[in-house]
Amino acid sequence: MLRRDGIALRRLLHPGDEPCEVRAWVSGGAVRLRASAATCEAAGAGLERMRFALCLDHDLSDFHHRFRRDPVIGPVVRVRPWTRPRRRPEPFEALAWAICEQLIEGSRAVDIQRALVRSHGRRSACGRLRDAPSAELVADRSPAELERCGLSPKRAITMLKAAREVASGRADLSEHEPSWRRLRRIKGLGSWTLEKLAYEGQGRDDKLPAGDLDYLKVVGRLAGLGRRATESEVRDFFAPYAPYEGLAGTYVLSAAHWPVRGT
Numbered sequence: 164m165l166r167r168d169g170i171a172l173r174r175l176l177h178p179g180d181e182p183c184e185v186r187a188w189v190s191g192g193a194v195r196l197r198a199s200a201a202t203c204e205a206a207g208a209g210l211e212r213m214r215f216a217l218c219l220d221h222d223l224s225d226f227h228h229r230f231r232r233d234p235v236i237g238p239v240v241r242v243r244p245w246t247r248p249r250r251r252p253e254p255f256e257a258l259a260w261a262i263c264e265q266l267i268e269g270s271r272a273v274d275i276q277r278a279l280v281r282s283h284g285r286r287s288a289c290g291r292l293r294d295a296p297s298a299e300l301v302a303d304r305s306p307a308e309l310e311r312c313g314l315s316p317k318r319a320i321t322m323l324k325a326a327r328e329v330a331s332g333r334a335d336l337s338e339h340e341p342s343w344r345r346l347r348r349i350k351g352l353g354s355w356t357l358e359k360l361a362y363e364g365q366g367r368d369d370k371l372p373a374g375d376l377d378y379l380k381v382v383g384r385l386a387g388l389g390r391r392a393t394e395s396e397v398r399d400f401f402a403p404y405a406p407y408e409g410l411a412g413t414y415v416l417s418a419a420h421w422p423v424r425g426t
Contacts (some may be wrong), residue, residue, distance in 0.1 A: 164280055166292060174216075175292035176252055177285055178208030182294075184287060185213040194219055215366065218247035226368075226407050235385065236404075236414040246417050248410065250363050254336040255329050256295045257364025258346075261356045262322045263314065271313070278312035301326035321351030339365055354394075362409040371408040373397040378412060381419045 166173045171188040183200035196213060198206040214220055223244070231240050239246060251257040259279070264272040276295075283296040283304060301309070301322060309319035325346060328334035334345040343357050354374060361370035372378070374394045382392035382400045392400070404411035 164277075164284075164293060164295065173292060174213060174252065175285070175287045175294040176209045176212055177294055177297065178205055178212060180297075181205035182285070182287060183209030184292060185209045187213060187217060212252040216250050216252040218250060221247055221366075223247075223410070226410055230404065230407075230411070230414075236411055236418060239414045239418045243417065243421075246414060248362065248368075248413050250366065253295070253297075254360060254364035255298045255326070258325060258329070258336070258356070258360040259295070259301065259322060261359035261363075262318055262325065262351070264359070265318060265351075265356065275313035279309075282308070282312055298326045298329035302330040317351060321349060324349045325352060336360075336365065339367065358409075368410040369406040369408055371398070371401055371412045373401070377416055377419075381415060384419075385415075 164174070168186075171186045174185050174187075176183045176185060181200060181202060181204075183198055183205045185199075186197045188195055194217065196210055196219075198209045198213075200206040200209060227240050227244055230236055233240070251260065260272075260276055263275045263279070280293050280295055283300055284293045285296070285300070286293050304323065304326075306316065306319040306323055309322055310316055314322065325334075328345060328349070329336060329342075334342045336342050339361065343361070346352050346357060346360075355372045358370045358372040361367040362372065374397075378397045379391040379394070382388075382397045383390055386392060386396065386400060388396070398408075401408040401411055
């Protein structure tokens with residue numbers, strides 16, 4: 164997973180199952196990247212996935228132009244225009260991590276994710292870096308092995324079924340809508356999980372995980388409901404931001420957690 168080494172961030176990836184170490188650091192006001200792999204193809208693919216995860220090519224000019232004066236997110240757009248989503252370099256990683264995060268505290272989900280990486284992830288040649296397990300690796304596990312990482316029995320089965328759909332190619336995560344329809348057939352994969360996959364793993368700015376507790380709370384407050392909003396009310400609140408509902412959600416949470424003063 165992502166590891167800090169001095170001023171640089173390091174991440175082990177496996178594009179095409181080839182190991183590739185990518186380093187990222189800030190220099191001269193720009194983000195620099197360097198990839199190390201056995202082939203140029205693997206290095207190039209690793210750079211591409213890291214650029215996606217860090218949102219380095221994410222052009223928000225239209226979003227910023229449209230909502231610069233918005234009463235809710237406008238202050239963040241003007242003061243913190245560098246705000247970007249938190250994304251995963253591989254879509255299956257986003258899907259698996261979303262399953263880990265279902266209906267539990269964030270710290271507990273992180274513990275489960277770390278246990279999955281330790282037990283079933285892939286290591287670098289030096290042994291210091293580890294990558295998240297691929298769909299193929301998870302698909303070969305048993306429910307009991309996943310449960311030992313902290314997943315509940317039901318979620319272990321859900322993750323196993325999802326991994327087998329992806330590993331077999333029946334759910335091709337590069338095909339967004341078809342893969343969502345296929346995965347939706349699996350018990351335990353609902354709107355929230357698939358919207359997390361879409362937003363964090365497939366780069367879909369229009370997909371908002373509306374059932375997220377943070378959104379239920381913040382929309383209830385912003386809309387003056389005096390209670391938590393429902394999922395439907397969250398969707399209605401963000402509908403005017405289409406086709407950037409998910410991105411607007413990130414900016415709303417940024418404003419809620421770190422209020423902008425004097426704008």
